[in-house]
Amino acid sequence: MSMRDDEMVDLAGDCGQTADPLKLLVEAQQHLIHEIAHELRSPLMRMQAAIGLLRQDPACREMVERIERESVRMDTLIEALLTLARLQSYPESIQREPLDVIELLTEITENAQFEAGLKGCNVSLKTCPAFVSCVSGELLYRSFENVIRNAVRYTLPGTTVAVSARINPDAGCLNVRITDQGRGIANERLHSIFQPFERGMSEAGTGFGLGLAIAARAVEIHGGMIMARNELSGGLTVEISLPCRA
Numbered sequence: 001m002s003m004r005d006d007e008m009v010d011l012a013g014d015c016g017q018t019a020d021p022l023k024l025l026v027e028a029q030q031h032l033i034h035e036i037a038h039e040l041r042s043p044l045m046r047m048q049a050a051i052g053l054l055r056q057d058p059a060c061r062e063m064v065e066r067i068e069r070e071s072v073r074m075d076t077l078i079e080a081l082l083t084l085a086r087l088q089s090y091p092e093s094i095q096r097e098p099l100d101v102i103e104l105l106t107e108i109t110e111n112a113q114f115e116a117g118l119k120g121c122n123v124s125l126k127t128c129p130a131f132v133s134c135v136s137g138e139l140l141y142r143s144f145e146n147v148i149r150n151a152v153r154y155t156l157p158g159t160t161v162a163v164s165a166r167i168n169p170d171a172g173c174l175n176v177r178i179t180d181q182g183r184g185i186a187n188e189r190l191h192s193i194f195q196p197f198e199r200g201m202s203e204a205g206t207g208f209g210l211g212l213a214i215a216a217r218a219v220e221i222h223g224g225m226i227m228a229r230n231e232l233s234g235g236l237t238v239e240i241s242l243p244c245r246a
């Protein structure tokens, strides 16, 4: 508080000097992720071709199936990493088109219903009239799908995942809420789950912890917001809002 003006100027200068190298470092890191993901993809493609050949030998069947599962998992990881790198480094390259977000939500919910049915659960949908905006259908589909599939994974057997969409005319945005009836998450993780590779201890071997990081970046690129909160009755709500002019 008692800092002199010249000290303040020095400090401001220092901050100015560290801002640029820091930005360069972040950019270099994002570039590196992009390069690594690309480099990993070529040997993986060759591996998959070799698997195709090995498959023809019945003696190798079990081993081949294992290798195949692992390679599909690696492929999924690389694809997610490339998407995240693209969102972070080249947001301007995202293609947009006028699209009804409600139609998109309806389709995702119907698809999720099948997965939910396998554990005796339901996905209910309460929508509003069409909400047409200039968006990336691919990215929003992926974002909503991840949140809804997470909810289906964590909701307790026999319960319902509620998806609701409401247009807020005052704020000029669409609010989408996805609420499950699971156990929710520890309060200190409510923000960090949107960071890459942040996943629960028991999730090793299932997801990569990239779904919400991609969703957060995609929603942000559309000028929207995403947040998570625990319900008093148990379960997690993830809320996504998108502006009318995304």
Ligand SMILES: Nc1ncnc2c1ncn2[C@@H]1O[C@H](COP(=O)(O)OP(=O)(O)OP(=O)(O)O)[C@@H](O)[C@H]1O
Binding pocket: 146, 150, 151, 154, 180, 182, 183, 184, 185, 193, 198, 199, 200, 201, 203, 206, 207, 208, 209, 210, 211, 212, 213, 236
């Ligand atoms: N509805 C939910 N209830 C409880 N925990 C959740 C819920 N949704 C997400 N989480 C927690 O947040 C973590 C991150 O979710 P995220 O979707 O990013 O990754 P993932 O589902 O584990 O993997 P991926 O989406 O990359 O396949 C999850 O691993 C889980 O620990």
Ligand SMILES: [Mg+2]
Binding pocket: 146, 147, 150, 207, 211, 212
């Ligand atoms: Mg997920």
